[in-house]
């Protein structure tokens with residue numbers, strides 16, 4: 001089938017390549033010309049995809065990258081994979097999604113199946129997307145299928161991670177099911193768009209709440225001077241009814257701190273506030289001041305102290321620093337007068353700063369998200385505060 005994937009980031013690119021590998025003719029559309037130039041030259045912007053995979057797809061003629069949206073009119077299926085972040089007040093920001101659906105409506109061909117993969121609050125696919133497409137007065141099908149990709153996960157990828165779909169109509173659901181079945185091992189259908197939109201938010205809200213809970217338990221264990229990781233591993237010997245979550249500097253990335261706010265904003269709108277999510281969000285936002293307090297406890301005084309934050313990506317082994325908890329920590333320490341540097345083997349430059357050397361010249365090193373290959377031994381005798389548990 002002729003497929004257009006709008007947005008060639010962490011979600012859209014792996015999806016486009018997986019579809020192209022099984023013989024679909026895929027065009028990856030992105031509004032970022034630098035990204036498109038990189039892809040067109042056979043270079044991968046993300047660690048999970050090799051340059052070779054892009055090169056093979058381009059040379060086979062089954063994948064092209066472009067900034068031009070007019071190829072939408074030649075596509076039987078258009079998949080939306082654009083960002084759905086939060087604005088400065090932590091409210092959903094649908095600017096990219098609104099812009100993408102307007103462009104799709106402009107070039108819509110009769111009978112096209114449009115699938116939204118961007119995370120949204122329940123009702124958004126039906127109200128925002130269906131309404132915009134209906135205004136074209138052309139026949140179309142519309143489906144929702146949330147993405148579950150977990151960057152740097154070596155076991156679960158686009159093909160073997162089970163996929164959920166739901167359609168505006170039965171025929172839309174069936175077409176989306178058949179499309180994903182051509183390259184995803186397991187696909188399940190939900191009875192409505194809203195069920196599957198909510199399922200996606202439930203998955204990530206579950207993680208936010210549990211990670212925030214364990215971060216609170218970690219503070220309790222630190223106050224008791226016991227090792228939280230030993231406590232978790234002891235509890236995890238229970239073979240049922242317990243799932244281990246591990247502490248850290250806070251949640252980050254484009255999903256876990258963001259998606260639950262789509263649920264809680266909707267929950268407030270309809271008069272059923274989600275106190276769990278709001279509390280978990282508050283705990284997450286409080287972690288920089290907690291760790292700054294611990295650092296002060298170690299050093300006596302933060303003013304003028306040289307502190308190295310190790311690992312500023314949002315999690316180990318990715319180069320993605322979106323919503324990273326390291327930033328809140330860095331600005332909190334700087335506000336207290338500390339001279340803060342950061343080191344990251346994968347994020348080499350960030351916020352107009354560059355990664356500093358990892359060595360023994362600092363008064364304190366705080367481990368935020370060090371990567372597997374980060375050489376912590378180079379810190380020598382530097383005192384280490386490990387946000388993931390223990391000193």
Ligand SMILES: NC(=O)c1ccc[n+]([C@@H]2O[C@H](COP(=O)([O-])OP(=O)(O)OC[C@H]3O[C@@H](n4cnc5c(N)ncnc54)[C@H](O)[C@@H]3O)[C@@H](O)[C@H]2O)c1
Pocket residue numbers: 006007008009010011012029030031032035081082083084096097099100117118119120146147148149150151254255
């Ligand atoms: N990153 C993840 O691990 C992950 C996992 C599951 C779900 N999601 C969801 O998938 C969606 C996409 O996330 P992502 O991480 O791939 O984002 P991303 O920022 O990596 O990629 C999005 C791409 O869309 C492009 N874009 C933005 N507006 C556009 C437009 N109007 N037309 C064409 N291109 C446009 C951007 O230039 C960017 O390259 C989000 O809703 C996110 O919540 C992300």
